[in-house]
Amino acid sequence: KAGVTQTPRYLIKTRGQQVTLSCSPISGHRSVSWYQQTPGQGLQFLFEYFSETQRNKGNFPGRFSGRQFSNSRSEMNVSTLELGDSALYLCASTLDGANYGYTFGSGTRLTVV
Amino acid sequence: GENVEQHPSTLSVQEGDSAVIKCTYSDSASNYFPWYKQELGKRPQLIIDIRSNVGEKKDQRIAVTLNKTAKHFSLHITETQPEDSAVYFCAPGDSNYQLIWGAGTKLIIKP
Numbered sequence: 001k002a003g004v005t006q007t008p009r010y011l012i013k014t015r016g017q018q019v020t021l022s023c024s025p026i027s028g029h030r031s032v033s034w035y036q037q038t039p040g041q042g043l044q045f046l047f048e049y050f051s052e053t054q055r056n057k058g059n060f061p062g063r064f065s066g067r068q069f070s071n072s073r074s075e076m077n078v079s080t081l082e083l084g085d086s087a088l089y090l091c092a093s094t095l096d097g098a099n100y101g102y103t104f105g106s107g108t109r110l111t112v113v
Numbered sequence: 114g115e116n117v118e119q120h121p122s123t124l125s126v127q128e129g130d131s132a133v134i135k136c137t138y139s140d141s142a143s144n145y146f147p148w149y150k151q152e153l154g155k156r157p158q159l160i161i162d163i164r165s166n167v168g169e170k171k172d173q174r175i176a177v178t179l180n181k182t183a184k185h186f187s188l189h190i191t192e193t194q195p196e197d198s199a200v201y202f203c204a205p206g207d208s209n210y211q212l213i214w215g216a217g218t219k220l221i222i223k224p
Contacts, residue, residue, distance in 0.1 A: 031210075043157070043202065043214040056211050090156065097210030099145040104156040 002026065004093050006105035013112050018079040021108045025072050025093030031055075032074040033098065034066060037088040037107070046089075049074050050096065081112045115140040119203055119215035127223050132193055134218045136203030137185045145206035146179055146186045151217075152199045160201075161188070190220075198222045 005024040013019050025032050033056075034046040045058035049068035068074045072093075078085055088109050092102035116139040126132045136146075147162035161177050163170045163186065169178045176189040186205070190197055200219050204212035 042216050043204075045211065045214075048210065056209065098204075098212045099206050099210055101147065101159045101162060102149075102157070104158070106156050 004091060004103050004105035006089075006091050006108050008108060009106065010109045011111070013081050013110065015081055015083060015112055017081050018077065019081060019110060021076045021078075021089055021091075021110075023074045023076070023091030023093075023105055025074070025091075026103055029093035029095055029103075030072055031094045031097050031100075032068055032072060033092045033094075033102065034074070034076050035090045035092065036060075037090055038086075043090070046076065048097075055097075078110075083112050086110060086112045115143070115205070115207075115213040117203065117205060117213045117215045119201075119218050121218060122216065123219045123221070125221040125223060126193055128193055128195065130193055132188075132190045132197070132220055134188045134201055134203070134220070135185055136187065136205070136215055138205040138213070139184065140205070140207060140213070141184070142207045143184075143205040145212075146177065147204055147206070147212070148177060148188045149202045149204060150199045151202065157202060193220075193222050195222050195224065 031050045033048040036044045048056040052068045063079045066076045088107045090107045091105045094100040118137045144165040149157040150160045151157040163177045179186040200217045203215040206212040
């Protein structure tokens with residue numbers, strides 16, 4: 001079966017711009033979570049969507065937002081980009097929550113200049 | 114909030130030897146205990162997990178043991194091979210479907 005697909009793989013943006021990242025989960029998976037990974041901070045949880053509703057949220061500012069569509073595909077948006085937003089953004093899908101074991105996508109490498 | 118610590122932060126072992134990584138957590142409500150492996154430049158992958166009603170689980174060369182009383186669980190890798198070189202993350206989870214990630218342990222397998 002197809003894995004978790006994230007697009008784009010790489011992105012370079014300028015400070016102040018906004019960006020949208022996309023994640024297509026494994027077919028049948030209804031839960032999609034987003035993580036930020038940086039060398040110094042490890043894996044930081046952004047939010048989880050389940051059946052089009054945000055079920056959990058991490059400690060990130062309101063500039064980070066997301067949504068999920070009826071086909072379970074999810075998008076993540078970051079507005080007013082800052083240099084510190086440069087990171088690898090990982091999407092993970094499961095049947096119903098992290099306790100079922102994540103399958104991660106390859107990530108989107110965002111560089112803010 | 115939940116506090117998760119992994120030890121050691123870096124572990125170097127000779128190929129063929131065993132490796133043990135320990136994860137300590139603070140939330141007594143944690144009931145799900147996974148280990149993820151992330152090879153350099155790749156995505157994290159679930160390698161083994163255990164739930165709170167089980168004390169130990171094995172899958173070939175990999176095992177996880179849980180001590181709920183002491184609030185720690187450990188990853189055991191026997192007969193280590195070069196492909197075991199990676200960063201390993203523990204991420205205990207609670208009934209709210211949230212995982213709290215450790216900082217990671219870099220495992221180096223020396224030939």
